[in-house]
Structure formats: structure tokens, C-alpha cells
Amino acid sequence: MSEAVLTEVENGIMVVTINRPEAKNAVNLAVAKGIAAAMDELDSNPEIRVAILTGADNSFCAGMDLKAFVTGEMPIIPGKGFAGLCEASPKKPLIGAVEGYALAGGCELALSCDLLVVADNSKFGIPEAKRGLAAAAGGLMKLPRMIPSRIAMELALTGDFIDSARAYDLGLVNQVVPAGTTLEAAKALAAKIVANAPMSIEASKRVIMEQVDWSTEEMFAKQQAIVDPIFVSHDATEGAKAFAEKRAPNWLGK
Template sequence: MSEATNAAVGVRVDGHVLIVSIQRPQVRNAVNMAVAQGIAAAMEELDANPALHIGVLTGSGGTFCAGMDLKAFAYEGVEPAIEGRGFAGLCEAPPRKPLIAAVEGHAVAGGFEIVLACDMVVAARGASFGLPEAKRGIVASSGGLMRLPQRLSANLAMEMALLGDPISAEQAHAWGLVNRLVEPGQALAAALVLARAIDANAPLAVAASKQIVQGSRNWSDAEMFERQRPIARAVNGSADAREGAAAFAQKRVARWRGC
């Protein structure tokens, strides 16, 4: 296991899993430029390093993220966005590989938009999610208003966006926004269990499956199979595909090579 940090963001590798933690608990992990730079660098490493198959993003000190650091913005005048990646170095360009949010405490405003940029969510009981921007006279412009209707019904997404009130982790789980609901303090551990279970599958197939699930939202019925075909063909013709079939036939654990 290796570890690295830029003071605002901690990064460590556990097997094939990249664990990224926002390290500003004194301000409820609010995002400043250092956080955005740290997350952006971690996402670039996740996608570029073939030894990494999946990421987990969390916060420190019992909370996930309270959004943008408004004090830092007021004094420094710099919005914590990275060119090409957007707010928090993530919201406009999530990684190609799967990313799980492990949520304790608050995930509100930009913090909730970070969660929505992830592919799956593990949350502790007592955590809360929300887009309070309408209460402050602004718009949640880092993807929250566009991604929320992809996760919830249009009516529920509209209610959250217009009312601005937070919802509990229990409600988010009931609505299908949270994949797994766990006891307080267990979100990261449970997210790692989920990550390792996914990591047991073929990395090429996992990455391609994410690509198809996400991309197909914008594919018409007429074009969807044509759009899927080259992605699936590249994986189904791989050495890992042959290994998967052989391992099944021989009743053994597959040895994935990522090619």
C-alpha cells in the first residue's frame, strides 16, 4: 500500500483501488483550489495507471463535503475549478474507471454535486444530501441539476432542486440515490468491500460497461446498438474474454491481464 498527500487531499492505494480523501475537516472538507488540484491529479492517476481499476472518494473527520469554500473564494477570488475537469477537479470530467462515493455527514451544495459525479454511493445513516443553492439565490452549476434527474424521478429531482432542503441518507437510499446504507463510521469500509467485489471482475469489461451505461443515456433507439458495438467488440475479442471463458469451463478463478 502506498500513500501520498498534498495536505488538502490524501491518496492511498489498496490493491487495485485508489482511495482519495478530502482532508479539510476543520471546514467540513469545503473545496478550495488545493482540493480541486488534488482530486484532479488523483483522477488522472486513476485513469492513467493500468494497475488501478476503481476509485473511492471520501471525506475526513466524519463528513463528506460542504461544497465550495466560500471564505477562500471571497479572500482569494479563485473558483476551485480545474480547466477541463470543472469544480473540484471532477464534476465536468469524471474518470473513465468506476468511482464510488463513501459518504459520512454532510454532502451538500458542491459536495452533493461531487457525489453525483460518482458512479455509486455508499452512505452512513445520519448523512445528508442536498442542493441548497436556491435558498442562497444561486444555481447549482457543477452538474447537480443535470445529473440529479438521471438518478431520481423528474418530480423528486425538481423538488430537491427548487426546495433546497436536504434529505437524509435513509431517504436517499429509499429513492435509489444511495446504493448501500451502513452504520455511522462504516461508509469507507463498506465502499471498499463494494470496490473489491467489482475489482474481482475483468477491468476491461468493467470500464466498458460503465462507458455504455453512461453513454447510452444519449443514444436513440435507432443508433444504440451501433454505438455499443465497437465498445463491446473490443472487449469481447480480448485475451481477458478468452480467459473468462476458460476459467468458467475449468472452474477456477480468472486471472485478468487487462488486455
């Protein structure tokens, strides 16, 4: 895997670090390939239950590497989109640990995470219009699904930033923690997820992601098709037994 992206796994948690601090962790093709490879490993390795995406040197991501862009390089992976992530969410949970700035493509990376733990000095924005571009890696579509559409419109048209407190008030992020502690807090959140049944976690994420497009008439049938295997699984029985026996469950993921 590229040195532009570093990974480590411990206790079922993979930490994926964008490692271009000299460029404020801007996304070039090497970063896109590295993140895509990490997401493939997350979903294919049963020992990994959840991933955390963060940036090196107390900075999340300043967006697309514009110097690389003007040379014709596009940090896009077919089928996965910008940064190897924005068009294809992994099956397993992904937590963003944001220190500093998450701007433009960096904001779109944050929007592609399932949960966000951010520093109290973080800034978010999609200022692409200031550079003659557009937030086409999901910002224009995902942001109005997560916050009021008029606020999303304002951010897209003005290119203004919002701080972590405003992002929390809008429901864009899950936790705001002191600067320098986001990875620690994200690991604590990830540990809570790891403690739960793998099949339940993946199915729950899938339903929440897909239900946006379901009609009222079809939603329960579509949900049933996804969750039915859980109720006849080994882990369902194990969860009930563990509760009755007042012990921690031993999940097998089947």
C-alpha cells in the same frame, strides 16, 4: 499531490480523501487540483482498478469553500469542472463513501460518483439558492436524471435536505450502512469490481454513461463499437477457460 487531498492504494483500490476537516472538507482550489490529479492517476495507472472518494473526520463535503469564493478563488479545473471531477468522470469506476453531510458542491461530488455507499446519518441537498447561487456543478442536470424530476425540482427550489433513507428509497444511493463504516463497506464493494475483467468494467461503465444520448436506431451500433474489442480480448478467452476449469481468472486487461 496537495495535503488537501490524500491518496492511498491497496489491492487495486485507490482511496481519495478530502482532507480539510477544519472546513468540513469544503472544496477550495487545492482540493480541486488534488482530486483532478487523483483521477488522472486512476485512469493512467493499470495497477489501480477502482477509486473511492471520501472525506476526513467522518464528514464528506460541505460544498464549495465560500470564504475562498468571496476572495475570488474558483475551485474549478479546466476540462474537469468543479472540484476537478464534476464535468469529467474517470474511465474507471468511482465509488463515493459518504459520512455526514454531502451538500451543495459536496452533493454534486457525490452525484459524480458511479456508486454511493452512505452512512445512515448522511444528509444530501443542493441549497445553493439559499446563498444566492445555483447548483451549476451538475446538480441541476444530474439530479433529475437520477431521481424523479419533481423531487429534484423541489430540492433545487427549496434547498431542503433529504436523509440517507430517503435517498435510498429514491434510488440515489446504493447502500446505507451504519455511521463510521462507509469506507469499509465501499472497499468491500470495490473488491467485487476489482475481481472482474478490467476491459469489461471500463466498457460497461462507458456504455451506461453514454447511452443516455443514444437513439433507439443507433444504440446497438454504438454499443458494439465499444464492446467488440472485449470479445476478441485475451481476458475473454481467459474468463471462459477459468470458468471451465473452476478457478479464479488471471486478468491481464488486454
